[in-house]
Amino acid sequence: MTRLDDQPQPPQSLDVPYLLSASVPRGERPLGRFLLIGIALAVVAWMLGRAGGAAAPLIGLLALIAGFAGVLWLSARSLAEHRGEQQAVRTVETLMQLRRWQEAAGLLQSILARPMRLETMRAKALVYLSGVLSRYHRFDDAIAVQNHLLEGPMLDGEGIYAVRLGRAMAMLRADHLFDADRAINELRKMVSRAVEAGQESTTGEHRTDVAARVAPSRESAALALVEMYRDVKTGHPDEALQTFDLAREAMRRQLGHRLADGYALGARAAQMIGDAERARRLWADATLLAPAPELLRRYPEIAPVTEFPATPAPSELFPGAAAT
Amino acid sequence: MSAIETSFPSLPTTLAIARVQRQIAAGRLVRVLLLSLTIAVPFLTPALASQLSGALQTLVMWALPLGVLAAWIMIGIGGAKITRLLAGTPVLIAAGEFEQAELRLAESVRQFTLLRGVKLMCLHHLAMLRHAQGRFDDAQQLAAAVLRQAGNVPSADPRSDVTARLLLADASLEVGDLWSVYRMLLTLRGSSLDLDEQLQCERIEIEYLARAGAWDQMLIALPQRVQMIELMPAGASGLCYLLLGQAARRVSQSAVAEYLESRARLLVEPAELAVRRPWLQEWIG
Numbered sequence: 001m002t003r004l005d006d007q008p009q010p011p012q013s014l015d016v017p018y019l020l021s022a023s024v025p026r027g028e029r030p031l032g033r034f035l036l037i038g039i040a041l042a043v044v045a046w047m048l049g050r051a052g053g054a055a056a057p058l059i060g061l062l063a064l065i066a067g068f069a070g071v072l073w074l075s076a077r078s079l080a081e082h083r084g085e086q087q088a089v090r091t092v093e094t095l096m097q098l099r100r101w102q103e104a105a106g107l108l109q110s111i112l113a114r115p116m117r118l119e120t121m122r123a124k125a126l127v128y129l130s131g132v133l134s135r136y137h138r139f140d141d142a143i144a145v146q147n148h149l150l151e152g153p154m155l156d157g158e159g160i161y162a163v164r165l166g167r168a169m170a171m172l173r174a175d176h177l178f179d180a181d182r183a184i185n186e187l188r189k190m191v192s193r194a195v196e197a198g199q200e201s202t203t204g205e206h207r208t209d210v211a212a213r214v215a216p217s218r219e220s221a222a223l224a225l226v227e228m229y230r231d232v233k234t235g236h237p238d239e240a241l242q243t244f245d246l247a248r249e250a251m252r253r254q255l256g257h258r259l260a261d262g263y264a265l266g267a268r269a270a271q272m273i274g275d276a277e278r279a280r281r282l283w284a285d286a287t288l289l290a291p292a293p294e295l296l297r298r299y300p301e302i303a304p305v306t307e308f309p310a311t312p313a314p315s316e317l318f319p320g321a322a323a324t
Numbered sequence: 325m326s327a328i329e330t331s332f333p334s335l336p337t338t339l340a341i342a343r344v345q346r347q348i349a350a351g352r353l354v355r356v357l358l359l360s361l362t363i364a365v366p367f368l369t370p371a372l373a374s375q376l377s378g379a380l381q382t383l384v385m386w387a388l389p390l391g392v393l394a395a396w397i398m399i400g401i402g403g404a405k406i407t408r409l410l411a412g413t414p415v416l417i418a419a420g421e422f423e424q425a426e427l428r429l430a431e432s433v434r435q436f437t438l439l440r441g442v443k444l445m446c447l448h449h450l451a452m453l454r455h456a457q458g459r460f461d462d463a464q465q466l467a468a469a470v471l472r473q474a475g476n477v478p479s480a481d482p483r484s485d486v487t488a489r490l491l492l493a494d495a496s497l498e499v500g501d502l503w504s505v506y507r508m509l510l511t512l513r514g515s516s517l518d519l520d521e522q523l524q525c526e527r528i529e530i531e532y533l534a535r536a537g538a539w540d541q542m543l544i545a546l547p548q549r550v551q552m553i554e555l556m557p558a559g560a561s562g563l564c565y566l567l568l569g570q571a572a573r574r575v576s577q578s579a580v581a582e583y584l585e586s587r588a589r590l591l592v593e594p595a596e597l598a599v600r601r602p603w604l605q606e607w608i609g
């Protein structure tokens with residue numbers, strides 16, 4: 001799908017401060033509604049007790065049935081609303097996977113423009129919102145959403161790690177280099193702590209602290225990618241290539257087609273140190289997995305590497321795409 | 325992937341299936357009885373009470389409806405207990421904590437509940453565990469049992485039927501039962517699948533067609549297939565590229581074959597794939 005992306009057109013409707021405040025759950029208490037039904041039934045019973053008469057048992061039975069039906073209706077309605085919200089957030093995820101960004105942005109706008117029912121679903125929707133904003137190069141807005149997520153108790157360990165990764169990348173893209181460097185160092189520490197915790201657990205010791213739950217080491221490939229981008233951006237190509245050599249295997253296993261990002265950054269780093277042959281090879285591999293325009297959109301700093309030829313894609317596979 | 329050796333006794337598959345089938349049959353009987361009693365209570369209670377007097381009459385008036393109500397509540401609690409036991413098992417399986425998952429599943433299979441869907445969920449999760457352990461024969465039997473029991477009755481979880489079919493198709497592929505894979509693919513292609521399920525289905529279909537030697541069919545709608553493969557995890561996409569490359573080579577599309585195989589080589593180590601799929605060895609060589 002990388003060759004069929006829709007063109008980035010910034011969605012002006014995604015007003016981040018408004019969406020952040022409007023989507024806060026109202027804190028409804030469904031128990032209250034059930035309590036009201038209970039009170040109504042008690043009042044009916046009390047009135048029947050006072051009135052007596054032959055019709056009293058029948059009215060009591062009808063009141064009970066009505067109360068039971070009311071509880072069932074309320075439960076079903078509440079469940080349907082929860083499911084609808086979950087389904088909408090899942091749809092956003094699918095649209096993003098399919099790179100249908102405009103549709104994803106539109107759906108996020110409609111989901112977040114009113115109070116959500118579940119805090120967990122809101123957290124997911126906000127994570128996706130930050131992804132969409134980054135896609136449209138609205139990095140400061142993306143960082144604002146990510147900061148909001150990290151300030152609240154909405155995320156678990158892995159979620160915190162993923163959002164911090166996204167925030168570090170957004171900071172790099174927005175040229176907040178000092179903040180990005182600090183964020184990357186914090187992430188590296190989280191990974192180190194998680195690896196240590198994993199090693200201890202394999203030796204039989206049991207860790208219950210936060211570090212053991214945060215930042216699983218399997219995500220280090222994504223971190224390596226962020227570090228490579230920082231090094232390319234700040235003019236440290238040797239370090240970028242060193243990271244690439246160390247993390248290439250992890251990237252291959254974990255990143256799927258995003259492995260192309262590693263090759264592209266590696267190609268630019270090789271070009272920066274004057275190793276043209278290696279740069280040519282790495283760029284050919286990068287463009288084998290992803291088209292050059294897409295890689296340039298993700299990392300504008302690698303533009304000089306396009307002097308090397310990209311791998312041409314057979315027209316049988318990508319009939320609608322121009323040869324890259 | 326060879327079967328993972330475990331140091332703890334695992335629940336025999338046939339025993340688990342037989343026990344769940346017995347419990348579902350017994351549950352059905354008890355459910356019918358209880359439902360009949362529930363309908364009869366409003367008529368039965370006044371009739372019984374009218375023949376009694378005093379405290380005994382009051383006792384019958386209250387005890388019978390409350391007894392039925394209590395029975396339904398007990399059923400709900402029993403089902404909730406097993407559901408709670410089952411809730412964490414997919415996470416345990418994904419984390420590779422098979423012993424913990426096995427213990428929970430053994431306990432949930434043993435406990436009785438009238439809720440048929442909950443008992444089927446036990447078998448479904450057990451099939452997932454066996455699949456993750458590389459015991460594909462067992463996984464196939466369990467997934468088939470889930471689908472057999474589910475029959476035409478709509479499930480509480482509409483996705484569970486699809487995931488059981490995907491599980492059965494994948495396990496059948498692993499044991500070389502291509503006829504079962506074909507049957508499952510036919511039903512899956514007619515179902516409404518979400519994106520993850522479509523990707524799994526695509527990978528199974530490509531592997532099935534390759535094993536059946538249907539090279540031409542593999543190359544039908546190739547651009548769409550490649551778009552799907554680009555969304556898969558590295559291992560699955562590497563395998564699919566390798567197999568499609570092989571298909572392209574067989575029909576003399578060497579440029580396409582070269583391109584797809586180059587992509588595969590970046591994403592996977594072909595020798596690693598062949599460890600689990602010995603039939604792949606000759607193509608890689």
